[in-house]
Amino acid sequence: MLYEIGKKREIILVDGEINPLTENFIKRSKEYMSEKSRLFREKAAREGKFGGGYAPYGYYIEKKELYVDDYESFVVKFIFYRRSQGCGYSGIAKELNLRGFRNRSGKEFTQGSIRNIEDKKRLYQGYIEYDGKEVRGKYAAILGSDELLSEEWKKRVFDASTEDS
Numbered sequence: 001m002l003y004e005i006g007k008k009r010e011i012i013l014v015d016g017e018i019n020p021l022t023e024n025f026i027k028r029s030k031e032y033m034s035e036k037s038r039l040f041r042e043k044a045a046r047e048g049k050f051g052g053g054y055a056p057y058g059y060y061i062e063k064k065e066l067y068v069d070d071y072e073s074f075v076v077k078f079i080f081y082r083r084s085q086g087c088g089y090s091g092i093a094k095e096l097n098l099r100g101f102r103n104r105s106g107k108e109f110t111q112g113s114i115r116n117i118e119d120k121k122r123l124y125q126g127y128i129e130y131d132g133k134e135v136r137g138k139y140a141a142i143l144g145s146d147e148l149l150s151e152e153w154k155k156r157v158f159d160a161s162t163e164d165s
Helices: 021-046 070-084 089-098 111-121 150-158 160-164
Strands: 003-005 009-011 059-062 065-068 127-130 135-136
Touching: 021 127, 070 089, 089 111, 089 160
Parallel strands: none
Antiparallel strands: 003 009, 059 065, 127 135
């Protein structure tokens, strides 16, 4: 039985046969890679680093680190501000859409996208959760731990005459 391991960890059969040993090797290779990824994510979380995957809304990834995206972080702050005022998911989505904000893919916000952002509150406050534990992240928090939005931010962002209309 001759085989090669390709560049993307696939098995390339040379003589056209596959035996149980090769099948087991293929299966164990997938398990190994999955476990390796899980351990990497867990180690990164313990160290307060981002464990990979898509960057959460409000952040972007550069050199495996999370950085605050100014446009998206404004939207995140706006969502939490409106939630603190008692606004619902659909109301916030409608308001963002009327104000011309769009999600990462250029589409309008939905109730689900607002809920997904709210579900990541601790991440936006600067904490990474893993295995039932929380660790202070080594990235800039979008939301302060004590208060969702500072008074300075509210004064800078919201114009009273515009908000009244």
